[in-house]
Amino acid sequence: MTRYQTATWMLIAAIAAAGSYATISAQKASEPTLTAEDYVAIQQLVSRYSFALDTGADNGYMYADLYTPDGNFGKTVGRDELAKLARGGRRGPMNVRNMGTFAVIKPAPGGATGHIYQQAINFGERDKKTPTEVDHFGRYEDVYVKTADGWRFKSRTYINESGSLRHAAPATASAAPAPAR
Numbered sequence: 001m002t003r004y005q006t007a008t009w010m011l012i013a014a015i016a017a018a019g020s021y022a023t024i025s026a027q028k029a030s031e032p033t034l035t036a037e038d039y040v041a042i043q044q045l046v047s048r049y050s051f052a053l054d055t056g057a058d059n060g061y062m063y064a065d066l067y068t069p070d071g072n073f074g075k076t077v078g079r080d081e082l083a084k085l086a087r088g089g090r091r092g093p094m095n096v097r098n099m100g101t102f103a104v105i106k107p108a109p110g111g112a113t114g115h116i117y118q119q120a121i122n123f124g125e126r127d128k129k130t131p132t133e134v135d136h137f138g139r140y141e142d143v144y145v146k147t148a149d150g151w152r153f154k155s156r157t158y159i160n161e162s163g164s165l166r167h168a169a170p171a172t173a174s175a176a177p178a179p180a181r
Contacts, residue, residue, distance in 0.1 A: 032107040041151045042105050042144050046116060049153075050098035053086050060086035067153045068145060074157060097121050097135070103142070111145035111154065118158075136162040 034042075045066060052063035060083030067073070067082055076085050099121070103114040119137035124130040138161040143154040 032109055032112075034105070034107045034112060038112070038146070038151070039105055042112060042114065043103060045144065045151050045153070046100065046103045046114070046142075049156075050100060054098055056086045060084060062086070067156075068147060071153050072155050073153075097123060100140070105144075108143070111143065111151075114142045114144060116140050116142075136160060138162060 049063075049066055051057075052066060056063070061079070063086035064079045064082035067079070069079060070077065071082070072078075073082060073085065076082055097120050098118065100116045100118040103116045105112050105114040117137070117139050120135040122130075122133055122135045124132040138159050141157045141159060143156075144151050145154045146152075
């Protein structure tokens, strides 16, 4: 190959590389970004979730207001239905039991997505001599959007990873059936 041919191929390769770099740079520039403030605000949203759900504060509307007006938790959609969800079961300031990890957050078109690990613990009642036990655990898959009122859940889906947490009754000392009388 002559010097001229080598130089021509090197020029073609350089132009192709520059074109690829420009394409990659344009793609990265069009990807959504989040500020440090966005990450903190989303973490705060996730942190408020457990307290709002467990306490049922403001008749459940503290929980419902963590979502967009058309937001959903699983099949539960809309502010009034979400508030009703937070009013069910044992609720109140003495029943804080849902605990989650920090959210792993990623920018996404229109907002962000994230997931956290979560567990719920049923605290026993001394007067009834009920034990404290893990109720369930799993993870949330979230879609977050920034609204005029700040970051909100667009959707939150719970994936139960608990399996069966309740253990079978303890085995008796003798596995042989009792003799018939």
